[in-house]
Amino acid sequence: MGWREKQKSASSGSDSRVLKVFLLFLAFVEAATAAASYHEVSLTQPRHKNAYASMMYMGTPRDYEFYVATRVMIRSLARLNVDADLVVIASLDVPLRWVRALEEEDGARVVRVENLNNPYKNQQNFNKRFKLTLNKLYAWNLVDYDRVVMLDSDNLFLQKTDELFQCGQFCAVFINPCIFHTGLFVLQPSKAVFNDMLHELEVGRENSDGADQGFLVSYYPDLLDQPMFHPPPNGTKLDGSYRLPLGYQMDASYYYLKLRWSVPCGPNSIITFPGAPWMKPWYWWSWPVLPLGFSWHENRRQTLGYAAEMPMVLIQTVFYLGIIAVTRLARPNIPKLCYRRGEKSVSLIQTGLKLIAIWSILAAYIVPFFLVPRTLHTVLGWSLYLLGSFALSSIAVNSFLLPMLPVVAPWLLILGTLLVMACPWYSNGVVRALSVFGYAFCSAPILWISFARIVSSLQVSIEREAFFPRLGESPSPPGFNKLY
Secondary structure (H helix, E strand, O other): OOHHHHHHHHHHHHHHHHHHHHHHHHHHHHHHHHHHHHHHHHHOOOOOOEEEEEEEOOOOOOHHHHHHHHHHHHHHHHHOOOOOEEEEEEEOOOOHHHHHHHHHHOOOEEEEEOOOOOOOOOOOOOOHHHOOHHHHHHHHHOOOOOEEEEEOOOEEEOOOOHHHHHOOOEEEEOOOOOOOEEEEEEEOOOHHHHHHHHHHHHHOOOOOOOOHHHHHHHHOOOHHHOOEOOOOOOOOOOOOEEEEOHHHOEEHHHHHHHOOOOOOOOOOOEEEOOOOHHHOOOOOOHHHHOOHHHHHHHHHHHOOOOOOOHHHHHHHHHHHHHHHHHHHHHOOOOOOOEOOOOOHHHHHHHHHHHHHHHHHHHHHHHHHHHHOOOOOOHHHHHHHHHHHHHHHHHHHHHHOOOOHHHHHHHHHHHHHHHHHHHOOOOOOHHHHHHHHHHHHHHHHHHHHHHHHHHHHHHHHHHOOOOOOOEOOOOOOOOOHHHHO
């Protein structure tokens, strides 16, 4: 091999090594970029000295609902132009697409954490839905901030509350006369306090409910004896622990008593919904059962919107309208059996047909309730439910040749109940409750009469020999009735 050939060979070998190194470098950069993209939510630097924080974890049947509620709360805080970061403490099993939506669409800083082990999960009064609520203790680990306002997702902000950042090391509201509520509290982050809390979990500090509420009440047992928080006019931060005025965490139950807010102590700033899990404000059935549910949905409509639920709404609407059209046009004469008086088997068949008809009517009012997307706007939700129950009721009406009015009587009464609940002129919640009770009392006879009419019509339809041949007999040939 000549000198030039050797030089070319060495040059090509060197080029190939350079190319390999370059490709390895590109692969490393790509992997690092992907890792950064995955973990960027945890590495985002704080932009403010203080933060509003909430938490998100998985493992309950209502994970998606709380995800939606968290996004609505974050966007409502952003609309108020709060001077603070919006932080979500998310467990590692929260879907990455949810994390990215919180970060990229809602402007939140997401901090990924491992779920804290709950040492109280085997105690007698423990509720499984509180298993991971101790993740709330991670708020003390947000040491990038001077103060943090820790929030549950069911808070509804009426106005800006940045003055809370002037409170001390721990501040909370006493909704219960003796026990403060952990749906909102102010804290000063501290590694020392966080580590001490973890130690208290390990040694088994007393916890009345096995959740964050019981643990924090045990950890701060003397908060009831602390002074009331009043924000200093010069904007300085206080030291120590304080009780927050009730206006910073107004229980929705207070509203339902007088159908207006009448909390004299502190600003009427934040509403919380600490009641039964199935009556949270984001469920479509919450209004008009709970009037404040409409306020929450209006807040969502102005912030997050309902694009996620609309495809299912359109599909169900088309499906229900198709059922109404098909059943009305077809109106089939289903072959039902007329019986001879002594045939017990035919009697059982007739009884079975009656039960099928009655159960189909009941299903028409029950099934649509579970098909409506649970976080849909309350007006759309009730409209879709009423459309679905009417469509499924039409199946029973046209299949069993029943009169329309008795079958749709419950539908009309449900609509009337909604109107009675939604009437705006009640002086207080007691009058509203009595009005609903009076309406239900007057509706009971109508339901009974409708049921009796349905049973009677079913009996007539089953025994109508002009439509249905006798058991074991062939139908008359065409034109037979005309000739004879």
